[in-house]
Amino acid sequence: MNTQEYLEELIGKARTAQKEFETYTQEKVDEAVRAIGKSVYDHAEELANLAVEETRMGRVDSKIAKCRNKAKSTWWRMKGKKSRGIIERDEKNGIVKVAKPIGVVGCITATTNPVINPMHNSMCALKCGNAVIICPHPRAKKVGVRTVELMNEALDQLGMPNNLIQIIAEPTMELSAGLMKFADLCVCTGGPALVKTAYSSGKPVYGVGQGNVQVLVDRDVDYDEVAKMVIAGRTFDNGVLCTCEQNIICPRDKAGEMIAAVKANGAYYIGTQGEADKVRDSAFPDGVFNKAWTGTTVQEIAELAGLKDVPQDAKVIVCCTHGYARDEVLSKEKLFPVLALFLYDTWEDAMEIARANLAEEGMGHSVVIHSNTQEHIEAVSFVVNVSRYAVNQVGGTALGGAMDNGLNPTTTLGCGTWGNNVISENLWYTHLMNVSRISYKVPEMYIPTDKEIWAE
Structure with a gap:
């Protein structure tokens, strides 16, 4: 037949x-x-x-x-x-x-x-x-x-x-x-x-369009709680979901607090560009995603990238960055438990980093906003063109709809014309x-x- x-x-x-x-x-x-x-x-x-x-x-x-x-x-x-x-x-x-x-x-x-x-x-x-x-x-x-x-x-x-x-x-x-x-x-x-x-x-x-969930973190939130939520989303199903958190966009003057919080909640932080380059070069050789990294564990990532000091109990790797968008390959979607950390000075800068990262990959999909300032939260919707904004939630499990939010439960997340979807x-x-x-x-x-x- x-x-x-x-x-x-x-x-x-x-x-x-x-x-x-x-x-x-x-x-x-x-x-x-x-x-x-x-x-x-x-x-x-x-x-x-x-x-x-x-x-x-x-x-x-x-x-x-x-x-x-x-x-x-x-x-x-x-x-x-x-x-x-x-x-x-x-x-x-x-x-x-x-x-x-x-x-x-x-x-x-x-x-x-x-x-x-x-x-x-x-x-x-x-x-x-x-x-x-x-x-x-x-x-x-x-x-x-x-x-x-x-x-x-x-x-x-x-x-x-x-x-x-x-x-x-x-x-x-x-x-x-x-x-x-x-x-x-x-x-x-x-x-x-x-x-x-x-x-x-x-x-x-x-x-559906491609995911690349940006996480905008304001100054008026509990950084320990944010770290817990971001890591929970990034590590869910080893990060293969399009709804998983990808990049933390954090105030420059709060960087120390953010890094301490992710470490306290199971992250291994890479603070030197030399070590971060090992992740970049292995995960994105010549700027193209290496499919062998899909759904890998932190321990497998350490082996693939040649990282020597990653603890066996580390839940996620957080990498420092240089620049953003096309100047930083880690701004792309990562289908494995690695987060990239970007720093900003003003909320306008934070929104621009998110917008530019998504313009490279993931336009129209989703962002997560951790903030208690309604003006800041709603400003994002006018600058960053995505179809859903999860506020003070775990993106990995909330953006596809959950029992405690009003988004339709789904496995197919439309991204509008930004993501070439209807x-x-x-x-x-x-x-x-x-x-x-x-x-x-x-x-x-x-x-x-x-x-x-x-x-x-």
Whole structure:
């Protein structure tokens, strides 16, 4: 069977299942969504171990936490929400909104989130009456298949249609590109090259931009608490997530306090350019990211870079810098537990460092702000163009949505036109439905005169 025949068979099965599923009530649809989320929650340990074993990146404890937290936060935010049939009546304007499925949603999932990416995309898709076909990263195909098996077992127990969720068990670039063209819409979570391919497929696509989370630290915060949060975010899953903190931008007159705080919380600080060069040269030879560093531990980093004095219990490495943006390669996204430390004199300088670093890599994604001055916090939004600003939170676990903030729980973070994306928010089930509008005439609607309309 050739590629086209194989994909046509998958799409055919998906369409048959979807046509039946779209006739189900909101209650039945929600049963399916809850079941697949709960299946991942219940098998978090198994799936986390499989993911680390196969991908050889990240941490089991972090992946267990991701499976459980993303499953429960996604279901909690979806629970009780209308997504089928009439979802809104606007009596004032005479508009009735009717939600309809897209059809078959193709999902290209990332090796960094091989479990929660398929789970979240499937929950969002099924919430709106769609069917799903998942194409995992080749390096995460086994754990992807197991994740889909567990979700389908849960659906089978409810008597749901077969083939609502399917997976390409032996993924290739050809199959990935083909799925983008055959599906009605594609959610593409991966690197810039993959997203670019998706955008050329001729079908609607939700893609993501590159992460490079800048951390702006004000003078009016507890530096020990900031250090705890930044290190927690930077070390989560060995730093492979796009939401992980990357660069600390700290007041120059508070540098000593910041360095002492990160050291006290498990960081190994590199304060000489010679030692920092070892990290730069190994992690970014000729300025290009060395993929061998992805998801490595601090101890592996020390070996790769030839660092001699890194303690065995060090959680993260913090490097001094020279310049910023294109003058400092460590200003780029680092998919491993290393933070770069940048110093500023004024808040305006801090915002410019963040803006310039993101202009090199990560525009449109996210920043974290540690400040208790509202004027400073809100000023960042006018200078630094990203889609989300997390205030006094752990970026690694908050930017993708959490139980204690209002961001949509997601594994697909849109970066707006800054990041060459169509959405500038966290992908949610509302993005995977068509909405029709019934318009009634409103006899009592006020109609102004031309003079009123054009009055200055």
